[in-house]
Amino acid sequence: MLTAFLCDSSYASHFCVVRDSNIVRFPFRSHVIPRKVLSVRYTLSILTKLCCSNKIRVVDKADSHLLIQKAVESLYPIFQSRDQITKRNLFRLLEAFRQHRVSPSMFWSANGYGHGDLGRETLDQIYASLFDCESALVRLQFFSGTHAIACCLYGILRPGDEWVSLTGPPYETLEQVIGLTGNQGNGSLKDFQIGFRQLDLRANGEIDLDAVSGFIRKETKLVFFQRSCGYAWRKSTTIRQLAKAIAHVKQIRPDIICFVDNCYGEWVEEMEPTHVGADIIAGSLIKNCGGTIVPSGGYIAGRMQLVELAKSRLSAPGIQGGATLDHLRTLYQGLFLSPQFVGEAIKGACLISQVMKSLGFPVQPLPHDYRTDIIQSVQLGNSHLVSSFCESVQRMSPVNSYVQPIAGNTPGYEEQVIFANGTFIDGSTSELSADGPLRSPFCIFTQGGTSWLHWQLVLEDFVSRYNENLS
Structure with a gap:
């Protein structure tokens, strides 16, 4: 098992490597921390705590799926609460359809x-x-x-x-x-x-x-x-x-x-x-x-x-x-x-927030914050990571999955913007999308998703490729 973290920009060239041993080495700290590696799950929990406290980014090549699964498990109460909101909104919509006597004749x-x-x-x-x-x-x-x-x-x-x-x-x-x-x-x-x-x-x-x-x-x-x-x-x-x-x-x-x-x-x-x-x-x-x-x-x-x-x-x-x-x-x-797909989009946004936060990236809103829209923001810090995240979204899209997103000039925007949205309807960000202007602090803005599981696939792809870049 190999775990690597990449430090903040001031330590960008240094890595901490944890192998199947009893030693955790931090070259940039100039000291060694004895730590018995009891299990993959225990190691990940310790490294995640270190990530949050020292603002470093943790990635585990062998266990990225486990990292994401732990995020999913932590969000089940949020998912259940969101389903109740979806249910009440759906009921309100059905009442409106009933009140106005919607019938097939109205589809002509x-x-x-x-x-x-x-x-x-x-x-x-x-x-x-x-x-x-x-x-x-x-x-x-x-x-x-x-x-x-x-x-x-x-x-x-x-x-x-x-x-x-x-x-x-x-x-x-x-x-x-x-x-x-x-x-x-x-x-x-x-x-x-x-x-x-x-x-x-x-x-x-x-x-x-x-x-x-x-x-x-x-x-x-x-x-x-x-x-x-x-x-x-x-x-x-x-x-x-x-x-x-x-x-x-x-x-x-x-x-x-x-x-x-x-x-x-x-x-x-x-x-x-x-x-x-x-x-x-x-x-x-x-x-x-x-x-x-x-x-x-x-x-x-x-x-x-x-x-x-x-x-x-x-x-x-x-x-x-x-x-x-x-x-x-x-x-x-x-x-x-729409209420059902909005509910799935919110759950996907919470998952993005939880996973990216565990990797050390600033997120807005936080995983358990109250939400009023479907947008999830992640501050990635540089244009390379923005492009990499968009590539994962595009690779996991049903349309144009073979296309590499490239920032360019878009009508209505003064700065170059990168878009990833392999959607059936052009511009339908509610299907699954990520985009953002290429300017500091290099944020990506995600929206949509007909199922939160679609975002899980995107995150698995991004985390795996992110780790490969560190290796």
Whole structure:
């Protein structure tokens, strides 16, 4: 049996080797620790403790499967708790389907203008029921979550208005929409004299409520919250935190519109932002709500007046419709599957967090932390390890498993980003994916997984190849 650890960057060229003997040698510590090697399991537990206390990374070539299995066993209580949340969310969804009398007749789609599509109209009503709001708009014609968010912003805001983010900088793909990057005159909100400011989060990752009252001005029409962490090394914003922040904003100015980017957050908790006072939310159907099978689309839900304004931006004032193009059954079935697949994605995220933490990598959230989205962040420290992790994800994907992920320029992102997502639907990160910008501190962001066991296969591949690189 051979065990090797790699130290932090300051000791990058040194190894500690443990063989079948009674001595554990730490060359970089310049001393020897007597230790009887009683068993593989005992050795791994001791080395894991040393890893956590000395911030070194432990890998065992022969027993990487054992390391991961121990992580799985430690997470069984979390898995059971997550299954109960999934069960309650599924029950809530089934009640909505029953209330709106879903039947096979609703799977027949309209083409052309899409007028009089009973199935589409019923699906809108189901989303409104699930999100406990007045109205919803579910359309294949939204081709990303960013597109749905942009339709809300362009539909609601007018020249001279201002909107502010209370969760720091929005996701990178919104930067050109805002006008922070890109060419002047490309149709950004800034080109229409719509202002934007952001309030940074506190050091602990929470919304700075003490600063909100002085931050909001008379021209501020809309307050924006991003539920997910995006590509930032921070905690995501929980429903409880959103409820507190929205109530605080409404106390300052009841007329301000509270808008939440709900991408990656649906079904993770038992309530959504609209349950706690959000006026409007938006998300993607190739993320949580699509159940990994919806081919495209997005949704908007909230107050009827605001949804109608966003609808006019997607189409045109006075124009109704939106052909469903024989995809209604998929839209219904994807929604039905979504709570279950979100539950599996959360369990996979917990496993990633537990295994990577045991290897000495900083993780966000921690394995037993409360979760509000499906994203798991791991700080890998260098571009080589980011690429290596993405290679493992790609190798264990059903599509393009032979392809090596390479960082490159991607529309909507200012920096090079590496993506690993061998998915059946392009961009469907809810299937299984890992990505991240190649910038310090070189974090990887994982999402999705139709089964947590899929992530176990990915981790086994990564840990094995990681060990080979150390040997």
